[in-house]
Amino acid sequence: MIDKYVPSASTFAPDIDNLILVILGIVGFWFLLAEFVFFGLILKFKEEPGRKAQYVSGEKPEEKKWVSIPHYATLIFDVLIVVMAVKVWHNVKIEQPPADETVRIVAQQWAWTFEHAGKDGDLAKSDDNIALVDELHVEVGKTYHFELTSRDVLHSFSVPVFRLKQDALPGRVVRGWFKATQTGQFDIQCTEICGIGHGIMPARIIVETPEQHAAWLESAPQYKAKPLELITGYEEPKDDGKVGAVAPTGTPGAALARTDINTQGELAP
């Protein structure tokens, strides 16, 4: 229903949209009802000659029900919302369907690097990996896992049409998944303030048909060496399970050297 107005393109987008609609419906219904009762009572008991104000202590059952019924209704609907939300959270964030392919996403000030496994489908073997800056190519209908990390500060990987948003933490690898349901080009945007280039840290996700994706794989430049080292001096942080145990790698602000940021000439006042 929402996707009539806001495009959606992933398998779990409808779940999240429906949850938002349900919450909107519940909250909206009770909001309208409460306002109706509120203004209705104001009009019904408005000041009139000879009418005296009444002190209501709320102890009689017919008075108390105005508080207790909404109170119990709130509790019941809260539980309903929590149950539905946990279900969606579980399906989106906890349970990951088996991956058809894995991509590595590295955020840095202020660019995204997307590393594909290449034709061998093996991300760990970097002989034919493909690394692109600010451009992520995926195939429609395939389940992708991503390994998300950051080289410097907190970033957040957000794909609005997928209803996907995941923080990237320096020194940690965060895993998640998505499965695109339609082809096209969509926005990726950093959604955690990450320094003066935060506003110019968008990227594109290009969802392709299998044929287009195969053609792209043929034409994309492949790196024989470990590609991210070539580009940025990046060392993959070791995910040893300890929180905050690994120091951020790389040189801070290295992306300042990127020409597309510099040519905009907007960073220095």
Next chain:
Amino acid sequence: MSAATETHGHSGHDAHAHHDEGFIKKYLWSTDHKIIGFQYLFTGILMAVIGGFTVYAFRMQQAFPGTHIPGFGRVTATDYNALVTTHGSVMVFWVAMPVLIAALGNYLIPLMIGCDDMVFPRLNRLSYQLFLLSSIVLVSSFFVEGGAFGGAWTSYPPLSAKAEYNLTGTGASLWLFAVALEFAAFLLGGINFITTVMNSRAPACGCSTCPWWCG
């Protein structure tokens, strides 16, 4: 209490009518809970104007990117982050907290529980003065090299912790200093509130009969 009785005589609420104090002593250096409440209120309103101006500037930048914003000029990327950060910080720490907690609390708690003044009037004065100082420090951070802090009001490290990441090193230090001062001010105020409510209630004002807002 001694400070309160010293300056206000037997009743804190209309003490000023009895003897003439200078403007500074009466309105700026006061230990009276209502005056301090007003000091918090008006400083909070002034900060709300500043916070409102920052949001005006960066929303105008979004509406008309890269153009001259009337009253501000051109919003650079550095300015933008500084404005967002200052807006968030100001609205939470320098508007919501002083107006909703400090101003209403100072003004109303003694009235609601039936006592002359807060139990630590001079601590109360110090609390406001620290708060004023913190506001000045925060606003002054706009005028240092690199501009005001640009790491969002949530101030997540490592962006906020390293100058080479946020590129506003001096601004970040001043922001932290301002927030620390502001927290010290509210700690003093909080000690004052709790002690006043616990120790200076009118006899009929018990745990369950005390106004809910004070309890």
